[in-house]
Amino acid sequence: MKSRLLSQAVLNFTLRPQVDRAEIPLHGVILLVGSPGTGKTSLARGLATRASDVLKGLGNFLYLEVEPHTLTSAALGKSQKAISELLGNTISEFASTRPVVVLLDEVETLASDRSKMSLEANPIDVHRATDAVLAQLDQLAIKHTNLLFIATSNFPEAIDSAFLSRADLIMTIELPGPEACRKILISSLEALGRSFPAVKQVSSDPIFEEAARLCRGLDGRRIRKIIPTACTFSKQTALDPNRLTAKDILLAVQHVQEEMTARGKKK
Numbered sequence: 001m002k003s004r005l006l007s008q009a010v011l012n013f014t015l016r017p018q019v020d021r022a023e024i025p026l027h028g029v030i031l032l033v034g035s036p037g038t039g040k041t042s043l044a045r046g047l048a049t050r051a052s053d054v055l056k057g058l059g060n061f062l063y064l065e066v067e068p069h070t071l072t073s074a075a076l077g078k079s080q081k082a083i084s085e086l087l088g089n090t091i092s093e094f095a096s097t098r099p100v101v102v103l104l105d106e107v108e109t110l111a112s113d114r115s116k117m118s119l120e121a122n123p124i125d126v127h128r129a130t131d132a133v134l135a136q137l138d139q140l141a142i143k144h145t146n147l148l149f150i151a152t153s154n155f156p157e158a159i160d161s162a163f164l165s166r167a168d169l170i171m172t173i174e175l176p177g178p179e180a181c182r183k184i185l186i187s188s189l190e191a192l193g194r195s196f197p198a199v200k201q202v203s204s205d206p207i208f209e210e211a212a213r214l215c216r217g218l219d220g221r222r223i224r225k226i227i228p229t230a231c232t233f234s235k236q237t238a239l240d241p242n243r244l245t246a247k248d249i250l251l252a253v254q255h256v257q258e259e260m261t262a263r264g265k266k267k
């Protein structure tokens with residue numbers, strides 16, 4: 001998956017300057033969708049770094065992050081202006097001088113699905129903001145072939161279909177599989193072990209493996225919280241995390257899973 005993403009990012013810079021847009025319409029947009037905590041933002045950041053490493057020959061890449069909600073929370077009537085200003089002026093100026101990768105995190109706030117909004121319930125400003133984004137993306141795609149947007153979304157169903165159709169690649173990021181769950185736990189343990197060395201032994205306990213298996217169905221962010229949670233079952237361990245045991249970790253996973261089940265039932 002990572003290699004496919006990287007290839008798409010690289011292709012953006014090798015292909016777009018060379019081919020006719022009318023025949024091969026690439027917009028320079030990659031969209032990562034998936035549940036919260038599945039690693040989309042981290043992946044997008046990593047992708048920007050890896051792509052600029054692979055494409056060193058193109059010169060120094062500029063990496064920008066846009067938090068769309070800071071634009072759309074602007075006072076009524078201002079969103080459209082803020083977006084036009086950012087995409088049409090700021091980003092366009094940067095992209096005239098060097099290759100640029102822009103992260104549009106949680107893009108659903110910026111390119112909201114107009115078909116799902118009623119004009120009464122949603123300020124017309126949001127409609128205009130979405131229109132402005134689409135128009136600017138088209139302009140940027142024509143003007144700058146050395147520009148790549150990596151967009152992420154927790155709610156792809158809330159994104160306007162016209163934005164979706166502009167994405168050159170839409171990739172769904174799934175919950176971590178069994179091996180990934182284990183790796184995330186190990187990586188958190190290692191991080192704790194750098195300050196509390198006794199913790200490192202915990203991963204060789206068979207109970208640790210049981211805990212890792214039980215992480216199934218949890219997202220990466222939840223799993224990263226397991227180890228700190230496991231340190232809270234006794235005051236002594238909270239005072240000295242060197243005391244952490246595999247059993248504490250198992251208990252922490254069980255608690256999280258139980259809580260998830262209880263919440264699922266409530267729904």
Ligand SMILES: Nc1ncnc2c1ncn2[C@@H]1O[C@H](COP(=O)(O)OP(=O)(O)O)[C@@H](O)[C@H]1O
Nearest residue numbers: 036037038039040041042043176180184220221
């Ligand atoms: N598959 C994964 N492998 C390793 N870490 C992950 C994974 N998924 C999520 N994480 C971790 O969870 C945290 C939240 O990830 P983030 O990229 O913010 O998720 P998202 O943007 O999808 O909500 C980060 O600390 C990230 O390292």
Ligand SMILES: [Mg+2]
Nearest residue numbers: 040041105152
């Ligand atoms: Mg995110």
